[in-house]
Amino acid sequence: MDMDMLYMLLVAGGTLALPILAFLASFFLWPSTLINIYYWYWRRTLGMQVRYVDCGGYRFCYSVRGKPGTRPSILLLHGFSAHKDMWLSVVKFLPKHLHLLCVDMPGHAGTSRTCADDYSILGQVRRIHQFVESVRLNKKPFHLVGTSMGGSVAGVYAARYPAHVCGLTLICPAGLRYPTESRFLKQLQALRRAGVSEGLPLIPSTPQEMEDMLQLCSHVRFKVPQQILQGLVDVRLPHNDFYKEVFMKIVEEDSRHCLQDHMTQITAPLQVIWGKQDQVLDVSGAEVLVGALPGCEVQLLQNCGHSVVMERPRKTAKLVLDFIVAQQGLQSSSSKKQS
Known part of the structure; x- marks a missing residue:
């Protein structure tokens, strides 16, 4: 083997080794960085663009894909302590021509967090209304999707601003009086009886608590590497005091059953999706x-x-897509009959 060939092999090996070493270093030393890179990569791959909109000194962070068209725009509201990127797994399976918006809920991720803000369900509804007006989403009725805490906010929003919403999808929504108590609600009651305010199941502060939360929220049992669990904790830990503040607000009397109190005022076509083995709600x-x-x-x-x-x-x-298409079909048939 001549020296030129040996040199080329060394260069090629070094080129391959650098990203591998960077990945391994991230995995073992900075797993939280790896998680952030993962979300960045999937946003880029799926064509989701991160944008900001300011309104009266308050800033919303959201991701968007597509432009308004014949189908309604879709606004997606995430759950407690999550962020806009949790929807990426669903976005992957939605047509690219649809106009999608995933917003960080008040105080979460890139959206402003203020001490004076109201994080009750009604307070969050007011903020989401502010966002809708700021991005002019209400120029045409849109389809609203919310899960868990976001489901409660979405349902109350649809009840309060019926002209804005042409369809509503609630996924395992909070805010109801559930005939059967979940494992999570039983745990909360046990903590209340013991007078304990720490160790809330949805606010993990250690890798073990993170694993427990994942098992509580998911029916599928999968083994998550310790480094990834640590990375997930590292990402959340600086925000745990805020999450606790929000949690205490949404379980207060005026928020706990907020969707139940407003559900009869919902006029938009409603779709409910729920996991049969849901242990949280x-x-x-x-x-x-x-x-x-x-x-x-x-x-x-x-x-x-x-x-x-x-x-x-x-x-x-x-x-969600089948429901939107079906509703549009019904509206078209109704319009033809009236004409």
């Missing part, structure tokens, strides 16, 4: 919504927990 909540709004469409997913968006992203995307 029991699937019996679907019965409550059907009882109040008998025309709503309900899909209960077998072998699925609270994290429907993460566990069944393809199915979630198909159900």
Whole structure:
């Protein structure tokens, strides 16, 4: 082997080794960095662009893809202590021509966090209304999707601003009086009786607590490497005091059953998606919504927990899209009959 060939092999080996070493260093030393890179990569791959909009000194962070067209725009609201990127697994299975917006909820991720802000459900509804007006999403009725805490906010938003919403999808929504208590609600009651305010199951501060939370939220059991668990904790830990503040607000009397108090005012076509094995918010909540709004469409997913968006992203995307198409078909038929 001549020296030129040897030199080329060394250069090629070094070129390959650098990204591998960088990955290994991130995995073992800075797993939180690796997680952030992962979300950046998937946003880029799926064509989601991160944008900011300011309104009266308050800044919203959101990601967007596509432009308004014949189908309604879709606004997606994430759950407690999550962020806009949790929807990427669903976005992957939605047509690229759809106009999608995923916003960071008040105080979460890139959206402003202020000491004076109201993080109750009604307070968050007011902020989301501010966002909708700031990006002029209300120029045409849009389809609203919310999961868990975001589901409660979405439902109350649809009740309060019916002219803005042409369709509503609630995924395992909070804010109801559930006929059957979930494992999570039983844990909360036990903590209250013991007078303990720390160790809330949805606010982990150690890798073990993170693993426990993942098992609580997901029906599927999978082994997450310790380094990734540590990375997930590292990302969340600086925000845990804020998460606790929000949590205490949404379990207060005026927020705890906020969706239940407003559900009869929902006029938009309603779709309910729920994991049958949800241990956070029991699937019996679907019965409550059907009882109040008998025309709503309900899909209960077998072998699925609270994290429907993460566990069944393809199915979630198909159900939402089919519902939107069906509603548009009904509206078109109604318009033809009237003319």
